[in-house]
Amino acid sequence: MPGRIVVIADEETCTLFRLAGVGEAYSVADPGEARKIIEQLERGEDYVLALVSERIASSMEGFEDLAVSLKMVTPIAFPDRRGAPARATDTLREIVKRAIGFEVAV
Amino acid sequence: MSVNVTRMELLRLKRLLGIAERAKSLLEEKRTILAMEILSTISKARGLIDEMEVKLRRAYQSFSLAEATMGRSGLLGLAVKTPTMFRVEIDRRKIMGVETPVFNLVEVAEKERGAPYSLIGTTTYLDEAVSMMGEAVKVMVKVAEIEATVKALAAELEKIKRRVNALEHIVIPRLRRDIAFIEFRLEEMEREHLFRIERIVGEKQS
Numbered sequence: 001m002p003g004r005i006v007v008i009a010d011e012e013t014c015t016l017f018r019l020a021g022v023g024e025a026y027s028v029a030d031p032g033e034a035r036k037i038i039e040q041l042e043r044g045e046d047y048v049l050a051l052v053s054e055r056i057a058s059s060m061e062g063f064e065d066l067a068v069s070l071k072m073v074t075p076i077a078f079p080d081r082r083g084a085p086a087r088a089t090d091t092l093r094e095i096v097k098r099a100i101g102f103e104v105a106v
Numbered sequence: 107m108s109v110n111v112t113r114m115e116l117l118r119l120k121r122l123l124g125i126a127e128r129a130k131s132l133l134e135e136k137r138t139i140l141a142m143e144i145l146s147t148i149s150k151a152r153g154l155i156d157e158m159e160v161k162l163r164r165a166y167q168s169f170s171l172a173e174a175t176m177g178r179s180g181l182l183g184l185a186v187k188t189p190t191m192f193r194v195e196i197d198r199r200k201i202m203g204v205e206t207p208v209f210n211l212v213e214v215a216e217k218e219r220g221a222p223y224s225l226i227g228t229t230t231y232l233d234e235a236v237s238m239m240g241e242a243v244k245v246m247v248k249v250a251e252i253e254a255t256v257k258a259l260a261a262e263l264e265k266i267k268r269r270v271n272a273l274e275h276i277v278i279p280r281l282r283r284d285i286a287f288i289e290f291r292l293e294e295m296e297r298e299h300l301f302r303i304e305r306i307v308g309e310k311q312s
Contacts, residue, residue, distance in 0.1 A: 002193030003196060005247075021190060023188075081170075095260050096148060098260065099261075
């Protein structure tokens, strides 16, 4: 069975994603809550993708570490409505740094 | 040191050393190729991330206009009723023997999920925002695929690094030490044997 996509962002961004057909969207204000949701998704069986707004990802301590440690869910940080730059590159940079031993510009 | 000092054991250890050295060089080669594969996969990410940002920006702009014309509560009401339209299917492919995921965004058939929001009472700004967001989600799925692929390749690279280190710092030095020890003991035994023979010959002659 195909896996589910989940959005974790502010209320307005969640509304837009829901309208676009991404059924599950969690509007959170607290980064700790976002971490708990991602950890729960990892324990679930049919979640594949967690789209986390950059604002929440940057306020979560060790978002890159969490992203690297997850096996089932792939979290992707995306710029939210207020236009923060994407952090998807940071996670990729961190994975490469750990594997190869040096930083690579993405 | 608990090593059998025999010629058979010496031959066995020399054969093992040959295998260990060949394995190390093959693993080093695989390590280099995997590192290059990671870098080449990463190079595809930049373009996709830029594309995702552009599509999201357009979706947010249209959404702001839709919000201005329809009101926030109107949009919230529609959002609650909108059915789930996207799922991600996972296929697998192998890169250098490493299983990596391929994410495919699939749209749930309309008869299964029901129609999205009604066209009555909604604006084209909302249609634009929704359509652009759908495009952005497609790109996000591709970015996620790259991240998951890089993660799988990096995990394999870590495993290879540990194996190369174990061969280089533990297995090969231990085999060399055992071989040197057996060679030394065999030479010593040969010298003792020669000395005994010379003594026996000397005793017989005298």
